[in-house]
Amino acid sequence: MAVRGQTVLITGASYGIGEATARLLASCGAEVLLLARSGERLEEVAAQIRAAGGQASVYQLDLTDAETVKTMAAQIEANHPRIDVIISNAGHSIRRPVLQSGEKDDLGRLLAVNFTGPAALLLALLPRMVAQGGGVIVNVSSASALPPGIPRWAAYQGSKAGFDLWLGSLGNELRGRGVRVASVYLPLVRTRMIAPTRAYRLAPALTPLEAAQSVVYPLVKPVRRVAPWWLKGQQVAALLFPNVLDGALGGLEELERRLTRDQRK
Incomplete structure (x- = not known):
């Protein structure tokens, strides 16, 4: 009932947590807008959602392309009179020693995917959300976005922590203007993103559906933070x-x- 009839935009919706979240929300009556770089995969997910009786639209978008982000935001606003929820889920991780990451520009690449790209999309869509009377922004963050600093994860932790703090500051500015901000600090989730790290193969992890259930919790309850009990x-x-x-x-x-x-x- 919390999302029925609402329009929900989800980044990184082609696989993993984003895909599971889109399927869950569509099954509850929300219209889902699926954003990701992989257009063919998005079309597959959208077709399956429609076949199950849901509503889904596809927008192929690379968040690292600033000009495309602005163009796509304008197209989304032209196609949909309201955007009730934005779930900022797209992200990327790299595990590498800092001294080996400079020539590969790990920090620059992760900042673009985990911070500046998502921020640019929110800034483009936020005026509409404020003008329509409000909405909810959910940041799919990570427990590792908070201290302590873990070796070999500097670029990932730094980019996730930066976006989390930026969004928290934005949320405080938006108090009283109808837009609510929440961060979901997920533990390890069994997705493609953690597959390259051998140490995680036997570690306890949530399924994508379990993670999605945490992601949508701020849409049901007016909380600003969802996190594991141990965080x-x-x-x-x-x-x-x-x-x-x-x-x-x-x-x-x-x-x-x-x-x-x-x-x-």
């Missing part, structure tokens, strides 16, 4: 015992470097 403990530990945590993480990084050297030998 507050992580934040408190990072605040009270930074040297202990940093020492432990530094030790793990040194152990990984040694194991890597031994494998090369």
Whole structure:
């Protein structure tokens, strides 16, 4: 009932969490606008949603292309009189030592996908949302967007944390103007994004549907934060015992470097 008849825009909707979220919302009567780079896959998802009786529209978009973001935002506004919800789900991760990431521009690429691209899309659509009387913006973030800093994830953590703080600041500006902002700090989710990291293959992880159920929770309850029960403990530990945590993480990084050297030998 919370979303029936509403128009919901979802970025990164072709696979994983975004796809599961789109299917879940469409099954509850929302019209879903599917955005991602992979147009063919989006068409497949949209066709399956329509076959099940739902409403879905496809917009192929690369968030790293600033001019295309503006053009696509204008096209979406022309095609849909209202946008009630924006779910900023598109994201990318890279696990690599910082000293090896400079020549590959890891930070620049992840900032474009995880921060500046999503921010540009929101800024283009936000005036309509304010003018129509309000809406909800949901940021699909990560538990790793919060301290402590984990070795080899600097570009990912930095870009996710930057967007999260930017959106939180924006949300405070929008108080009283009808637009509500929420962040969902997900733990590990079993998607294509974590597949390249061997250490995650046996680690506990949510399914995409379980993650989607967390993502839509702010549409049902007026919360500003959805997070695993243990995340507050992580934040408190990072605040009270930074040297202990940093020492432990530094030790793990040194152990990984040694194991890597031994494998090369």
